[in-house]
Amino acid sequence: MNLYFLMTALYVIMALIGAVDTALTSYTILPWFNGLRWLRVHFITLGAMTEALFGLLPVLLAIRFSLPRPKLRWDIWLTLNAGLLILLVGIPIVNQALIFAGGTLVFVATVLLILQLQQMRPAERRSSVADTSTGDGRPFYITGLSYFLLGIIVGTGLWLGWSDWLQIKVPVEVHIHANNWGFLSLIFAGLLVDLYPMWAKRPLAWPRAVTPIFWMMSIGALGLVLGPWFTSNWFSVPGLVLHLAATLWLLLNVIKPLLGDREAWSQPGIWHLVTSYFWIMAPVLVAPLIILGVPGFPGAGIEQNAPQALIYGWVFQFGYALLPYFFYRAFLPEAQPQLGGSWFSLMTVHLGGIFLWASIFITEYQSILHGTAYVLWAASIVPVAIDIWRIVRTGLARLEAVESSAQLVEIRPQTD
Ligand code: HEM
Numbered sequence: 001m002n003l004y005f006l007m008t009a010l011y012v013i014m015a016l017i018g019a020v021d022t023a024l025t026s027y028t029i030l031p032w033f034n035g036l037r038w039l040r041v042h043f044i045t046l047g048a049m050t051e052a053l054f055g056l057l058p059v060l061l062a063i064r065f066s067l068p069r070p071k072l073r074w075d076i077w078l079t080l081n082a083g084l085l086i087l088l089v090g091i092p093i094v095n096q097a098l099i100f101a102g103g104t105l106v107f108v109a110t111v112l113l114i115l116q117l118q119q120m121r122p123a124e125r126r127s128s129v130a131d132t133s134t135g136d137g138r139p140f141y142i143t144g145l146s147y148f149l150l151g152i153i154v155g156t157g158l159w160l161g162w163s164d165w166l167q168i169k170v171p172v173e174v175h176i177h178a179n180n181w182g183f184l185s186l187i188f189a190g191l192l193v194d195l196y197p198m199w200a201k202r203p204l205a206w207p208r209a210v211t212p213i214f215w216m217m218s219i220g221a222l223g224l225v226l227g228p229w230f231t232s233n234w235f236s237v238p239g240l241v242l243h244l245a246a247t248l249w250l251l252l253n254v255i256k257p258l259l260g261d262r263e264a265w266s267q268p269g270i271w272h273l274v275t276s277y278f279w280i281m282a283p284v285l286v287a288p289l290i291i292l293g294v295p296g297f298p299g300a301g302i303e304q305n306a307p308q309a310l311i312y313g314w315v316f317q318f319g320y321a322l323l324p325y326f327f328y329r330a331f332l333p334e335a336q337p338q339l340g341g342s343w344f345s346l347m348t349v350h351l352g353g354i355f356l357w358a359s360i361f362i363t364e365y366q367s368i369l370h371g372t373a374y375v376l377w378a379a380s381i382v383p384v385a386i387d388i389w390r391i392v393r394t395g396l397a398r399l400e401a402v403e404s405s406a407q408l409v410e411i412r413p414q415t416d
Contacts, residue, residue, distance in 0.1 A: 004055025011047030026371030035092025103156025140190025147182025173228035216246035269339020279313030331395025352376035
């Protein structure tokens with residue numbers, strides 16, 4: 001049983017509770033509490049998504065390289081989860097020692113995972129020329145996790161004064177960019193490269209585009225990290241152009257083979273995967289207006305609030321489709337795994353994003369719009385949470401049945 005997925009299922013529920021609490025707080029029904037701003041985002045990013053990726057990546061590479069299923073690495077699981085729990089205590093009370101300890105443990109867990117993935121080698125030597133139909137997600141995973149290491153250092157140091165001696169001009173933005181344009185963008189791209197042939201039952205439109213997409217996205221992310229680090233558009237603008245071009249090329253690679261295939265578009269999962277990318281592009285579309293200082297564009301309001309729509313609209317929605325798919329493979333291996341999500345979740349998660357952005361521009365109704373955004377996001381999580389727990393419960397019941405029948409065989413005395 002994959003213990004990371006059990007933690008993922010728990011953090012999906014915590015994200016739901018965080019969204020409901022934020023809604024009730026915005027409606028001033030519940031009082032605000034310190035740390036809510038951190039928790040409502042990191043239950044998703046550091047909780048649900050990071051746990052799922054730590055549980056999935058070694059298994060995925062083992063399948064790809066025809067290696068036996070890797071055993072659970074207790075050192076990685078313990079350092080990640082101990083680090084996460086210490087941060088959940090330390091961040092809301094802004095305790096520097098706990099933040100340092102928690103961040104360091106998550107950093108160690110990530111280094112151990114990178115080393116584990118690097119040491120995995122294909123069982124039989126693959127000829128790079130012959131098999132281009134299925135790209136290789138590993139470079140995406142290792143580079144993505146390396147950006148996560150940078151995101152952890154900057155995030156841990158945000159309230160420890162590290163940004164001063166690291167000479168970082170806009171540390172929160174460097175943290176967000178390293179973790180979203182670096183870590184998750186690259187890992188999500190690697191997952192699309194590795195998994196698309198499995199659930200779409202066809203190759204990507206241009207398999208040879210995988211390597212240029214990898215380099216454009218990796219170098220683009222570097223520009224988007226160095227930009228706010230030195231407040232220089234000489235890094236941000238080329239970084240943005242490279243990363244956006246790579247993301248659009250990746251999406252076209254996914255969409256083109258499905259064009260005209262009504263059956264493929266009849267499941268909400270593919271719509272979650274593709275349309276979720278609108279919410280990582282939304283800040284990009286308004287960025288030039290902020291940089292040019294166009295009147296009526298609340299640059300500060302967008303920087304303050306847009307990350308929430310990025311995390312719920314892109315990161316979590318991408319998870320709506322892929323988390324249930326992973327859970328099927330982990331807990332119900334006989335069942336035909338399918339992408340998760342629902343039409344209800346699709347509608348409510350996008351409406352949530354629209355209400356969040358509206359709350360940035362229509363300031364007189366800011367809290368009611370902000371609260372409603374979180375009501376809609378909470379509603380969008382419910383069907384996915386129910387689906388994930390249904391898979392976990394069925395899978396665990398199956399496991400218990402197998403175990404008890406094995407025990408019965410053991411204790412029943414040999415009659416013949
Ligand atoms: C050890 C890991 C991490 C630590 C220590 C950390 C720490 C922090 C801190 C201290 C803040 C500022 C919160 C505030 O202003 O109230 C923050 C904000 C943020 N972090 Fe992290 N973080 C971590 C991992 C991540 C990851 C993996 C992601 C995304 C993939 C992420 C995305 C964000 C976002 C989007 C914000 C802005 C939240 C907002 O303004 O609403 N963080 N983080």
